[in-house]
Amino acid sequence: MQNFSFExxxxxxxxxxxxxxxxGTDAVLLTEFSKYKPNDLVCDLGTGCGIIPLAMCRxxxxxxxxxxxxxxxxxxxxxxxxxxxxxxxIVPICADLKLLWNCSDIGKFSLVTCxxxxxxxxSGFKSEITSQLIARHExxxxxxxxxxxxxxxxxxxxxxxxxxxxxxxxxVITAMRSNDIEPKVLQFVCKDSNxxxxxxxxxxxKGSKPSLKVLPNRYIC
Numbered sequence: 001m002q003n004f005s006f007e008x009x010x011x012x013x014x015x016x017x018x019x020x021x022x023x024g025t026d027a028v029l030l031t032e033f034s035k036y037k038p039n040d041l042v043c044d045l046g047t048g049c050g051i052i053p054l055a056m057c058r059x060x061x062x063x064x065x066x067x068x069x070x071x072x073x074x075x076x077x078x079x080x081x082x083x084x085x086x087x088x089x090i091v092p093i094c095a096d097l098k099l100l101w102n103c104s105d106i107g108k109f110s111l112v113t114c115x116x117x118x119x120x121x122x123s124g125f126k127s128e129i130t131s132q133l134i135a136r137h138e139x140x141x142x143x144x145x146x147x148x149x150x151x152x153x154x155x156x157x158x159x160x161x162x163x164x165x166x167x168x169x170x171x172v173i174t175a176m177r178s179n180d181i182e183p184k185v186l187q188f189v190c191k192d193s194n195x196x197x198x199x200x201x202x203x204x205x206k207g208s209k210p211s212l213k214v215l216p217n218r219y220i221c
Contacts, residue, residue: 016050037110041105045149047078048069162202184203187202
């Protein structure tokens with residue numbers, strides 16, 4: 001039996017968290033970086049507890065957000081958050097992001113977001129908790145898989161917004177370009193002005209021409 005708790009992120013919006021599925025600063029930063037719009041059709045891949053879709057509903061929410069995760073317990077938490085927050089525009093889907101889901105709107109999405117596993121399958125400390133292992137290591141999907149599915153979902157000119165550790169930057173850019181998604185905006189995130197970046201945020205556009213804009217560093221201290 002899981003112990004759930006609800007974290008209030010806005011007036012009437014709550015995220016259901018547990019030991020297995022919770023959220024961090026990176027997901028909140030990615031939500032803001034995505035610059036979602038009210039007319040967007042959004043898909044959040046590997047949604048976990050649903051922090052990104054729920055955070056998008058705080059102000060000027062997209063018209064519809066599909067939230068996809070392979071783990072049923074994550075989708076259960078998202079459903080609890082949706083129910084408590086009384087939100088109507090989030091569609092929780094339990095599916096493998098590599099396969100997507102039946103009747104998915106291929107080629108119609110304007111925005112895909114993903115906070116992917118940061119570590120390759122054979123690197124870093126591995127959690128004994130299966131859900132945390134899946135969230136942190138590329139055991140069920142990797143960056144290429146995310147970009148391949150994003151390419152299928154996005155319409156021409158649609159955006160893929162991701163975050164990752166700086167040491168994976170080359171991998172992310174390679175995976176994007178291999179799937180016709182051109183990196184267009186990049187921002188590094190630092191603790192303060194004296195610290196090296198611990199995260200980067202990147203926006204790619206399907207079918208776009210090469211031209212990368214690097215924003216000033218984001219400081220979170």
